[in-house]
Structure formats: C-alpha cells, structure tokens
Amino acid sequence: MDSLTPSMANAAAWTEPRNQLDGLALIDHLYNQMDGMYPNLWRANFKGESAIANWRASWLEAFVEEGITPLMAATGIKVCRREHDMPPSLPKFLKACRGGESAPDAEALYYRAATEMGKRRAHLPQSWPSPALYWAAVAMGGDILTSEYRHVAGRWKAALDANRSNMAPIPDVAPDRALPAPKMDSETAKRRMAELGGAVKGFNHGEGRLKLDCWKAIADETERGVYPKAASFCQTMAAEVLFKHGYKLGPEMLKHLPAKYRDEETNPMEAA
Numbered sequence: 031m032d033s034l035t036p037s038m039a040n041a042a043a044w045t046e047p048r049n050q051l052d053g054l055a056l057i058d059h060l061y062n063q064m065d066g067m068y069p070n071l072w073r074a075n076f077k078g079e080s081a082i083a084n085w086r087a088s089w090l091e092a093f094v095e096e097g098i099t100p101l102m103a104a105t106g107i108k109v110c111r112r113e114h115d116m117p118p119s120l121p122k123f124l125k126a127c128r129g130g131e132s133a134p135d136a137e138a139l140y141y142r143a144a145t146e147m148g149k150r151r152a153h154l155p156q157s158w159p160s161p162a163l164y165w166a167a168v169a170m171g172g173d174i175l176t177s178e179y180r181h182v183a184g185r186w187k188a189a190l191d192a193n194r195s196n197m198a199p200i201p202d203v204a205p206d207r208a209l210p211a212p213k214m215d216s217e218t219a220k221r222r223m224a225e226l227g228g229a230v231k232g233f234n235h236g237e238g239r240l241k242l243d244c245w246k247a248i249a250d251e252t253e254r255g256v257y258p259k260a261a262s263f264c265q266t267m268a269a270e271v272l273f274k275h276g277y278k279l280g281p282e283m284l285k286h287l288p289a290k291y292r293d294e295e296t297n298p299m300e301a302a
Contacts, residue, residue, distance in 0.1 A: 041094045056100055057090050063107060068117045075117065092120055097195030102127040128194075140179045140186050143167040147174050151247035153203055164200045165193040172264030175244065201256065245271045253280040 047053045054062075061082065064072045076082050092098070098106075106127035110118055118126060146156045147167050158164045167174045169189040173182055245268040252265050269279060269287040279287060 041090065043100055044090055044093060056103075057086055057093075060089075060103060060107075061086070064117060067107070067111065072117045089120060089123075092124060096124055098124065098127050099195055099197065101197075102195075105129065136183070136187050136190060137179050139163060139166075139190065140174075140182075143170075144174050148244070150203055151175065151244045153247065156200075158200060161197045161200050162190075162193050162195070165196040165198065166190045169193060172248070176264075242271070242275060246277070249277075249279065249283050252282045252286070255282070 044057045045055050047055055048059075051059050076085065093103070106123050109126035109129065110123070113126070114122065142159065143163050143166065146158050146164070149156045166186070166189040169192065170182065170186065173185075179186065248264055248268040249272055252268075265283065265286040266288065269283045270291065272283070273279060273287055273291050
C-alpha cells in the first residue's frame with residue numbers, strides 16, 4: 031500500500047473506528063465530548079442528522095487543512111473548559127487547539143526556539159515545548175540564531191504554519207567532537223583563550239554574535255550529514271572561522287571552505 035500523505039494520514043486519524051471507543055471515530059467522539067461539556071446548549075445547534083453531518087464534514091475539513099491532530103484537539107477541549115462558557119465556533123475551537131488566549135504569540139515562540147536551538151548547537155540539554163516548534167526552527171536554518179524577529183517575521187510565521195502538525199521525533203545531538211587543544215606557550219594560550227571567550231570578529235548579525243562553540247557545532251552536524259541544507263551560508267562562515275582559529279576541518283566542511291583558503295598548502299593546525 032502506498033504511504034499516506036500528511037493530510038490523508040490526519041484525516042484517517044479522525045475517521046477510522048477506534049476499538050478503545052467501541053468502534054467510534056474520533057470526530058464522532060469529539061461531538062459527544064462537546065455534548066457532555068455543554069448539556070443541551072451543544073445539541074440545540076443541530077436540528078437533525080443532516081446538521082450533524084454538515085458539522086462533521088466542515089470540522090473534519092478544517093482539521094485536515096489546519097493540521098489539527100487528536101493531541102491538539104485534546105488541548106482544545108481543555109481550553110474550552112477553561113475559557114468558554116458557551117459552545118465554541120469552529121474558529122474559536124481551532125484557536126483553542128493551539129492554546130487559546132494564553133498561547134504564546136509568534137514572536138515569543140521565535141525567541142523560545144532560538145534559545146533551544148542555541149542550546150542544541152552547544153550540546154546542552156534542551157526543553158522544546160513540542161516537536162512542531164523544533165521543526166519550524168529547523169526550517170529557518172541558521173537565521174534562527176542570528177536574526178532579529180522583525181527581520182524574519184513573515185518567514186517564521188510561514189514555518190510555524192507549515193510544521194503545526196509535524197510531530198516527528200526530535201533527533202538526538204551527538205557528543206561534541208572538538209579536537210584536543212594543541213600545545214602552546216603561555217602567551218599564546220592566553221591569547222587563544224581570549225579569542226575563544228570573545229565573539230567571532232567580523233561575523234555580526236543584528237545585535238547577536240555566534241561564538242566558536244556554535245561554529246564547531248555546525249561543523250559537527252555537517253560532518254554527520256544532519257545540518258539543514260537551506261543554511262549552507264552558515265557552513266561557509268563556520269568553515270572560514272574555524273580554519274582561521276586553527277581547527278582541522280573534516281572532508282564535508284572542507285567543501286564549504288572558500289577557495290582562497292583551500293589554495294593554501296597546509297591547515298594552520300597542521301603547520302603548528
């Protein structure tokens with residue numbers, strides 16, 4: 031059997047009979063839940079079986095188009111209990127599925143994603159609110175770490191919308207593979223520590239700066255083949271910065287090193 035598209039799979043999740051619901055489909059179970067939450071008020075909206083069928087078709091269509099999963103609908107039910115004394119309209123229920131009035135706005139989600147992605151680049155523990163937010167951040171590439179929200183607001187909202195139903199597992203990050211520090215005299219060591227502790231000069235983006243550990247993380251993910259292809263410009267920048275600071279580049283990162291550096295006979299670390 032051919033694999034289902036995301037929209038087909040989402041529709042099937044709502045319409046297939048469930049053994050744990052005594053053969054009832056989730057869309058029909060949702061109707062019953064609403065009827066239980068709003069006794070008389072909910073059922074009064076439907077004058078007959080045709081009205082229920084119309085409700086079922088229109089809500090199912092919206093769930094598929096908006097990427098509403100059963101897990102998101104469970105959130106919607108909780109929000110309705112908390113915020114709505116009357117049965118919600120379809121637009122209100124869709125909003126409830128995304129957290130209701132208390133849900134973070136796009137800008138807040140952007141900076142939360144930037145924070146978590148920064149931890150990821152540095153191989154630190156992360157706390158993503160949902161896989162969907164992670165995949166939206168991945169779609170932004172390196173810009174999630176370097177750009178102010180006002181400069182990428184349109185792209186970010188599009189990335190959020192495109193990944194609302196993307197619940198694929200968040201991949202683990204391998205341990206840092208940085209090379210051991212080379213031997214050097216005390217003066218050189220002091221200078222190198224100052225360089226490592228400071229920002230990488232010449233690669234500023236807005237008000238933020240990427241430090242060397244971020245460039246090393248990009249290099250590590252590039253060698254493992256998991257760095258987003260849409261952010262290849264960050265790989266070029268990382269290759270140049272790490273090369274200048276004496277780090278030996280792997281074969282995949284060497285592909286991103288500008289030609290003017292590849293033409294040099296030796297890597298600075300190898301010549302040390």
